[in-house]
Amino acid sequence: MRISVQEAPFDLGVESEAFARNAEQIGAIVTFTGVVRDSDAGRLQVMEIEHYPGMTEKALAAIANEAVERWDLGDVLVIHRFGRLAPGERIMMVATAARHRVAAFEAAEFLMDYLKSRAPFWKKELSATQSTWVAAKDEDEDALNRWAR
């Protein structure tokens, strides 16, 4: 399992390749990549991502450990960036490896749902004229309910 909270960009190809090479006894790998989206018709200039050093790593490790507990996973990777990102830049990725694809897909969705609203990151969108904190959505909280047990 690898958790990385970093300011620097990551290479999707290198990370995916290394993950696939190291995962043993598996039949399926799922990767998900989050990209800075310009939801405001070309006006977004920068997305600033703030986080809580210390708690972030702890929360991501807890989320990844829970995924490993729930699904029979060969390996888990979570990379999440912070700092100033431009539209089109990759913010984060998760990868899961399992013997079968259902577990790999489900675990990846679980990781995404949890890290969206349980990992201490906050996004701020900056345009030429204004800056706005991205608000959490009710759907994000609802998405967690389907994993309740």
Added chain:
Amino acid sequence: MDILYFAWVRERIGLPRETVKTSAETVMDLVTELRGREQRYEAAFADLSALRVALDQDLSDFDAPLAGVREVAFFPPMTGG
């Protein structure tokens, strides 16, 4: 006790962190104490439903006790991913 603020809570209060001496027994007591200080704290804590709290880097609740806690953090709902 160290108090940390993130995102718009940090911006409203104008500080990322501060150290306070307090005898507050719960998070709620601490919030009441901070709100009584200055308008900027009142503005940050006006709507608790828009805030989350972590105690020693674990998500917690406003009615949680503060005994033994070293670090309290206040922030809006998280928006990772």
